[in-house]
Amino acid sequence: MQFKELGLDKRLVERMDHQGFQGATEIQQQAIPVVIAGKDLLASSKTGSGKTLAYLLPAMQRVIKQKAFSKRDPRVVVLAPTRELAKQVYGQLRGLTAGSNLKGVLILGGEDFNLQSKALAKDPQFVIATPGRLADHLEHGHLELKGLEMLILDEADRMLDLGFSKQLTAIHKAADHRRRQTLMFSATMDNAVVNEFGADLLSAPARVRIDAE
Numbered sequence: 001m002q003f004k005e006l007g008l009d010k011r012l013v014e015r016m017d018h019q020g021f022q023g024a025t026e027i028q029q030q031a032i033p034v035v036i037a038g039k040d041l042l043a044s045s046k047t048g049s050g051k052t053l054a055y056l057l058p059a060m061q062r063v064i065k066q067k068a069f070s071k072r073d074p075r076v077v078v079l080a081p082t083r084e085l086a087k088q089v090y091g092q093l094r095g096l097t098a099g100s101n102l103k104g105v106l107i108l109g110g111e112d113f114n115l116q117s118k119a120l121a122k123d124p125q126f127v128i129a130t131p132g133r134l135a136d137h138l139e140h141g142h143l144e145l146k147g148l149e150m151l152i153l154d155e156a157d158r159m160l161d162l163g164f165s166k167q168l169t170a171i172h173k174a175a176d177h178r179r180r181q182t183l184m185f186s187a188t189m190d191n192a193v194v195n196e197f198g199a200d201l202l203s204a205p206a207r208v209r210i211d212a213e
């Protein structure tokens with residue numbers, strides 16, 4: 001299936017054509033329309049199946065198409081369990097925002113806290129982060145999440161395994177309002193911890209599960 005059949009904005013479809021992608025992967029085909037429809041989502045599919053664009057494309061779409069209700073707060077936060085994974089997500093985001101007036105920042109543990117605080121003060125629309133460091137910035141008042149429209153937990157199962165539930169809850173609470181959409185991606189759907197955590201964060205989520213052949 002082609003990206004243009006998924007309800008994506010023409011500009012985003014063109015970006016995918018430029019990257020030379022022939023069509024959307026299975027998880028992208030199933031997740032993108034659900035997210036565009038505004039639903040919360042709990043999704044699983046194997047590594048390498050294209051989950052990053054399954055959430056970044058509809059997140060971009062929301063930012064492009066809908067007027068922000070806060071000019072200062074980030075509109076989309078993506079949390080990933082490790083520095084390496086967050087960097088990869090940021091790389092894919094850069095591919096989508098290049099040449100536009102949209103900004104993203106990468107907030108990783110182990111890097112200069114003050115520099116990150118300055119980057120957050122420039123009001124980026126997208127924040128890609130590891131949970132511990134983002135929770136630190138929240139505690140220090142370096143960002144607010146009252147205007148957050150999409151909270152995305154990538155590899156939620158691994159973040160919970162790594163003991164980030166307290167930080168994830170703090171981030172969720174700071175961004176807790178009616179307009180927020182929440183997406184959770186996980187390696188498996190039968191993970192009890194993920195399901196229990198999802199029940200707190202997600203509101204009547206759609207479930208998309210692509211099993212490995």
Ligand code: ADP
Pocket residue numbers: 021022023024025028045046047048049050051052053
């Ligand atoms: P996952 O998070 O499911 O492990 P990624 O989002 O990291 O997978 O994607 C894996 C690779 O597949 C990346 O290099 C990405 O650029 C590529 N990719 C994503 N979507 C497509 C697509 N529709 N067609 C071809 N390649 C894709």
Ligand code: MG
Pocket residue numbers: 051052154
């Ligand atoms: Mg991934």
